[in-house]
Amino acid sequence: MDEFTLNGKTVLVTGASSGIGKETALLIHRYGARVILTGRNADRLATVINRITTQASEPEPSTGKPALSDSCLVIQADLTVESEMDRLINELPRLDGIVHCAGIVGPLPAKFITQPDIDRMFAINYHVPVNLTGKLLRKKKIADHASLVFMSTIATRNPYFGGALYSSSKAALEAYSRTLALEMTPKGIRSNFIMAGLVDTPMIENPSEKNMQDEALQRYLKRYPLGIGKPHDVAGSILFFLSDASRWITGTSLILGGE
Numbered sequence: 001m002d003e004f005t006l007n008g009k010t011v012l013v014t015g016a017s018s019g020i021g022k023e024t025a026l027l028i029h030r031y032g033a034r035v036i037l038t039g040r041n042a043d044r045l046a047t048v049i050n051r052i053t054t055q056a057s058e059p060e061p062s063t064g065k066p067a068l069s070d071s072c073l074v075i076q077a078d079l080t081v082e083s084e085m086d087r088l089i090n091e092l093p094r095l096d097g098i099v100h101c102a103g104i105v106g107p108l109p110a111k112f113i114t115q116p117d118i119d120r121m122f123a124i125n126y127h128v129p130v131n132l133t134g135k136l137l138r139k140k141k142i143a144d145h146a147s148l149v150f151m152s153t154i155a156t157r158n159p160y161f162g163g164a165l166y167s168s169s170k171a172a173l174e175a176y177s178r179t180l181a182l183e184m185t186p187k188g189i190r191s192n193f194i195m196a197g198l199v200d201t202p203m204i205e206n207p208s209e210k211n212m213q214d215e216a217l218q219r220y221l222k223r224y225p226l227g228i229g230k231p232h233d234v235a236g237s238i239l240f241f242l243s244d245a246s247r248w249i250t251g252t253s254l255i256l257g258g259e
């Protein structure tokens with residue numbers, strides 16, 4: 001069905017160098033989107049572009065036509081640096097979709113949270129998506145009827161030990177997304193967020209997080225009736241939110257993982 005394709009849409013994916021953002025960039029390109037990938041790490045971004053280029057020589061699933069080789073663009077940027085965010089924005093065309101995947105995690109018991117920890121977590125998980133969206137709106141770089149997708153976590157509902165800072169940065173983002181949806185209705189711009197359970201990405205492999213998971217692994221596994229997610233499991237839902245198949249859905253969220 002045509003409403004499930006992204007033909008003719010230009011989509012920015014932040015955090016496209018890794019994990020969920022990377023898998024999303026690959027999938028939505030296969031479904032016809034022109035994709036703009038951003039991230040900090042040039043080597044990882046280059047790997048994603050190579051995979052997209054390889055994929056572009058394969059038949060595009062919905063139309064059978066080969067995807068265009070010029071249908072992706074990389075803009076490297078550390079989004080917590082304002083000048084780099086502004087450079088990204090200046091280089092961007094008008095967007096039909098934005099997938100806000102850039103983010104960090106880091107378990108820290110509430111007792112040990114300090115102001116620098118708060119600043120670091122909120123900088124990328126909350127300030128970046130909020131500032132990026134606001135700047136793009138003011139520059140009129142978000143097309144009418146565009147779809148904005150924010151990555152959140154089921155942990156905003158189901159707390160885990162050490163997750164206070166991470167979860168609260170995402171809870172703030174959820175409130176932003178819902179309010180944005182309300183304010184954007186005159187332009188038909190939609191805003192939704194995804195509350196994912198545990199997904200197997202480099203994010204959960206960092207040493208401190210890994211230790212936390214080893215301790216709690218059995219408990220975690222019981223919480224996920226379908227097991228731990230793969231990045232592709234999340235990318236499919238993002239594709240749906242970007243496509244016209246979800247044109248009547250805004251101001252809400254989708255829980256992934258069955259927790």
Ligand SMILES: NC(=O)c1ccc[n+]([C@@H]2O[C@H](COP(=O)([O-])OP(=O)(O)OC[C@H]3O[C@@H](n4cnc5c(N)ncnc54)[C@H](OP(=O)(O)O)[C@@H]3O)[C@@H](O)[C@H]2O)c1
Binds near residue numbers: 078152195197
């Ligand atoms: N994995 C999970 O279990 C899970 C569950 C629920 C929600 N989420 C959310 O889903 C999103 C993606 O997570 P993931 O698991 O795919 O993580 P990941 O594999 O660690 O990828 C994180 C991405 O964020 C980018 N990033 C981090 N800091 C940045 C900065 N200052 N400027 C620009 N880009 C920056 C990284 O870029 P570089 O590679 O260039 O550093 C990378 O592309 C995050 O928002 C996360 O909170 C993840």
